[in-house]
Amino acid sequence: MSRDTREWAWEHSASRGNARLVLLSIADRIPDAQCVAWASLTSLMRRTNASRNAVRAAITALAVAGELEVLDDLDGPQHSTVYRLPQAAAWLAKVAAARKDDPEAYVEPPAASDPTPELDIERLRRHGIWPKTRSESDPPRQDLTGSESAPPRQNLTPPRVRSRPLPGSDSAPQNRSEPKVNRKDSSNGAAGLTSAADWQVDDACLSWAQQQGHLARLGEHGLQASDAKWRHHRADRSPRSAAAWAADWRSWIAREHSPTPQRPNLYALPGGTPPPQTGMTRTEAHMAALLAAVDDPTGTE
Incomplete structure (x- = not known):
């Protein structure tokens, strides 16, 4: 039966985006033509x-939009919320009535006037859905439809997340993993933001470069050269936090090429031309070597 309900959702629902995904997720759980299913918020x-x-x-x-109902008087397994797709239930009932005698009969598209069948609670029990038996001491379930009687939404901030700065001096960094040198502007309006030129490579970044093998691959001088190149290319960037600069710096170092040993000098061969001047690019050096090879006598002239 979930197939018929999903077909209604695909063909006749006006929902979009996340609402459509939620509707299809609930429709996928529908066990019969009543279009009632339970689902926890976590599963959705x-x-x-x-x-x-x-x-x-x-x-x-x-x-x-009238495409979903939250049945507060029913409980699913482990007190999960019970939902109903009323328009889908009305459509399935309409199709069943029209094709009762003729399975190939044409069925008019869904209309707002199509009646929604009454719920059969006994049939819902087969699927783990029962009438809610709540004692007076039980807290009321939060109404997700946003009715006027719904309690205010609770603060969803995890309890371990601090909403106020850690105790200490005003100049101390709030993030203990970041050194003070990268948080020297924490007292002004742009707290914790610094430029690429002022950002300093901390011990964590150096340890990362050593553990990942980049220090051995590039060498100390190569690492310094890569750092200077990174600062040159990031000079015009807006200030960021130390953590953002550290992540960008690591990504840059990981992409840097290892310095290759100097290639053999082709111009040292017998009959070759003088070695290329310093500052030639690799393409210019290769072209000069080809021209020198063309100029050499082959003995077949």
Whole structure:
């Protein structure tokens, strides 16, 4: 039956974006023509790859559009929320009535006047959905449809995230993993932002370069040259945090090519022309070598 419900969602639903993904995720769980299914908020987040707030907003939008109902008087397994697709239920009932005698009969498209069938609670019990038996001491479930009686949304900030700075002096860095030299502007309006020229390579970046083999690959002088090149190319960038500059610097160092040993001098061969002057590019040096080879006598003249 979930196939028929999904077909209704694909063909007749007006939902878009996250709301459509949430609707299809619930439709995929529909066991019968009543179009009732249970789903936890976590499972919908995992299926749609959306945040908690995005899923809640999608459920609200679907409820306002009349394509989804939150059945607060029913409970799913582990007290999960129970949903119904009323328009899909009305459509399936309409199709079943029209094709009762003729399976190939034409069915008119869904209309707002199509009646929604009454729920059969006994049939819902087979799928783990039961009427809610709540004691007076149980807290009320939060209404995700945004009704006026719904309690205010709770603060979703994890309890371990600090909303105020750590105790200490004003000049101390808030992020303990960043050295003070990269946070010298933390007292002004742009707290924690610095330019690429002022940013200093910290011990963490040096340890990373050594552990990843970049220090051995480039050498100490090569690493210094790569750092200077990085600062030249980042001179016109807007200030960033120390962590952002560190990540950008590591990406740059990882892409740097290892210095290759000097190639043999082709101009040292007998009969060759004088060695190329310093400053020739590799292409110019190769062209000069080819011209020297053409000028050499071959004995076949």
